[in-house]
Amino acid sequence: MLRLLLVVGVLAAFSDTEANTIPVEEDACADVLKEFDACTAQAYDDYKTAFTAGDDGRADWMARKTCNYMTAAVEDCGNKLIGDCNTEDDVTDMKDEQLKSILEQLHTSVEEWDSEKCPAVKAHVDRVKGEDAGAEDVAEEVDVGAEDAGAEDAEAEEAVAEEAGAEDAVAEDAVAEDAVAE
16 A cells, blocks of 8 residues: 555646646636646546456556556646647656656565556656767767867868778779679
8 A cells, every 4th residue: 555655646746747838828727737637536546446456466466557557647647738738848848757756666666667568657768768868979979079170180081091992992893893704
């Protein structure tokens, strides 16, 4: 039951997350938020029903039920926020923040948890890895730009030499083919 409370507590914080909103009437955004809240409440009710029903005997029961709940509450319900009130990027950022918090708890509270087996979490992890890789690429570009400008000249000279060498090799192949044909 403690596991259930940890996951639910983190997911409840999702509805309090603020994002950059697109200017629209506040009533419309309030309606969107009400729809989101109703969706997350339904996701929680479904989770409680599954939890109350107990272990179904299949492997990784707690992890599967937790994944189902997170997918419904964070991914599916979160998508209801996209539109006039929130951009897709804003909602994706909210989801990523929420999933980051949840994952910290899941790794300690759900023994059989494997992020690779939960599509919503795997997508989050892949996005984060992609952002990290993008940051590394930018850092590498900065390092390359800071190197001696002479390195670019050396690379250009090397490329020209390689191209000339390739042309010589093609010419040599043509001469060899002519010799074989005779």
